[in-house]
Amino acid sequence: MGTAPDTLLKTPLHGLHKELGGKLVPFAGYDMPVQFGGILAEHNHCRSSAGLFDVSHMGQAFLIGPDHETTAAALEALVPGDIKGLAPGAMRYTLLLNEGGGILDDLMVTRAGSADYDGWIFLVVNAACKDADFAHIAKHLPKGIELDIATSKALIALQGPKAVDVISRHAPEAAKLVFMTGKRMTVAGIEGCIVTRSGYTGEDGVEISVPADKADKLARLLMAEPEVAPIGLGARDSLRLEAGLCLYGHDIDETTTPVEAALIWAVSKSRRELAGFPGSAKIVEQIANGVARKRVGILPNGRAPAREGTSVLDLDGNKIGTITSGGFGPTVGGPVAMGYVATAFAKIGTEVGLDVRGKIHPARIAKMPFAPHNYVKEL
């Protein structure tokens, strides 16, 4: 197959991916590995041991203000999550919203853990959205708050039941984190890393923000651990789909609101009353009165995967929705999907049809996640 055009960006782990036999494809402007040993094997390895993912293409930045309250207030003007209420070191999944309540991006937000960095909030956003996100944030920041885009950082995710054992050998403090918390720490002698106990696979694990010039060294150290195998974008997608997690640009976008996307939990209760975020009037109204369509899990009864774009039908053959992510779930052992359906059909267990290449395949609305979340919420 052809080699990547020179215009594609490379992460600091690009050389390592090639050495490891990764099959590289263009993704969000980067030359990224879609698979190494095979998507099924990688998926299963991550669920049973520890998988290493290069997510350096994602956007990292710091919002820096005089104190947490002030920085958090600036961010809260753009997102529906409770940022002020984050404890030091606490992390939250939230959404950048437009004035119509549509989702510009989903992102991870972490309050700095130590008093030295009071007023710092760490952001991780999607690769394909990062330029637009950072421009949007910068444009809306009040005086005194700065957006520092961390272009000199790589991001490595280590995911799976053995991930924390592995990282603890190089950063003992990491074992003290619980799910959705993070801390600045030295990892394998590399200063200035930020380790969060988080990820996007449904498994326990960490994400490590590391200075770009040390990323290759860290990745090789982790790869040398017996539990660790490299994982490409293919398995990253099947892992997150089984975990019921949204992929931006597919399951959520500017045309979907958090209420339609079944992300009401990301609209913090404390924010609903004051409603000071973009699209808040619409979103608060939707929470109260409901929406016409909702994101749901969909399980085909047979073995045929139903991919993005597949029409969802009622039992009379009328179109009631569309699949936004679908494929084979290796842990489930069969096809899994998510998509939007008319709210009348959104109840778990509702029987529907899927139009796969003109043949109607029976399916049902199902609870997500499809594979249980294995997050470590307390030690």
Added chain:
Amino acid sequence: MSKYFTEDHEWADVTDGVATIGITAYAAEQLGDVVYVELPDVGKSFKAKDEVATVESVKAASEIYAPLSGEIVAMNEALAENPALVNESPEGDGWFFKLKLSDETETAPLMDEAAYKTFVAGLE
């Protein structure tokens, strides 16, 4: 018995006017783990280059084209339970269907094994 290959990476093994058809080892390798194969019903007729089946890997769905014209006389029932046969034995137990050929002269433009090998080498 003669074995033919297409540029779409299908093989056709022709014996007594019936072709057993599947995808090549190269195609199976490129697709990755196969999780589902949608096969045509026995009795249906297809012209060469018609879409005749779909193979789904973990990654994506790919169309399979009929390399020759004819009528489906058998399909590989084992693939329903074990689609991984396509990866394990693409040119053996992982066959897709059998086609009763309507015109055996259609094999003329297809490649033989040596020509296909050269063709694949040129892709890499």
